[in-house]
Amino acid sequence: MTERQQQRLPADADAETRPSILGFPTDTAEDADQDVEPVPDGTEVAGVAVPRDGLVYVRRxxxxxxxxxxxxxxxxxxxxxxxxxxxxxxxxxxxxxRSVDAVREGVAELGRTGLWQPAAVAVGGAVLVVLGLLLLRPARGHRVSGVLALAVTLAVAAAVVARAVDAGWDARLLGPGVWCAAAVAGLGVLGALKAMLTAPRVTTAPAEPLPVS
Structure with missing residues (x-):
């Protein structure tokens, strides 16, 4: 055995004992300056159960x-x-x-006059701002916020479509406010799908420092 082959043995032995997912080595949390969270028992990654020891969720x-x-x-x-x-x-x-005044007369009046459409857009946009701030907080995953954002966005989209129906699908009758409401629906859908489709990241736990005597 040559000297070069002897030097490779420790690296190969370390690779065999290093935690892996589906046969591929995982990233170490020491390289990423991010918050981590222990992986609970029974967790599966890509349909394969992974051991708890040595693996953590990256909160981002x-x-x-x-x-x-x-x-x-x-x-x-x-x-x-x-x-x-x-x-x-x-x-x-x-x-x-006007929609607030119509609500005092009854929900049927709100639907008959079509004033629920701008009200839905206003409330939906405010909720999306709150959910956007939640998405900026480090967490294991943001799928719950993504699902809520998608539900709110669909309500905004329904209001925009109803407004277009009331105008007879004539774009010449729609003002710039309606087009901005359509942008709310489009941006909300993209943000919601991004949050829903981003899977949690699993990495190896950082090694504990050795006590110094």
Missing amino acids: PDLAGGVLALLAGVADAASMWLPWERGGETTGLQLVV
């Missing part, structure tokens, strides 16, 4: 999903300050105020 923020949700909130604010009818002066905020 979802920057892309959070930024998309916050941009949806910005588009919602724009839709409130812009008119919802082409050539009109009635802004989305004024329609929301």
Whole structure:
């Protein structure tokens, strides 16, 4: 055995004893300056059970999903300050105020007048801002926030579609506020899907430092 082969033995032996997932070595948490969380018993990665000892979840923020949700909130604010009818002066905020007055007369009045549409957009955009802030917090995963964001976004999309139906699908009758509301739905869907489809990251636990005598 040559001297070069003797030097390779410790590295090969370390590779055999190193924790792996599906035969591939995992990243070490020492290289990534991130929060970690122990993996509970019975956890599976890609359908294969992994041992608890030596593996941890990396707690990290979802920057892309959070930024998309916050941009949806910005588009919602724009839709409130812009008119919802082409050539009109009635802004989305004024329609929301009218919707509050309509609620006092009954929910049926709110649906008959179509004032629920700007109200749904306003509330949905505010909720997306809160969920966007939650996505920016380090966590094992953000799928719950993603599901909630998707449900809220679908309500906003339904309001935009209903507004287009009331206009007879004539884009010339829709004001810039409606188009900003459509941007809320589009950005919200992208952010929600990003949060839902991002799987948790599993890595090896950092080695404990040896006591110094």
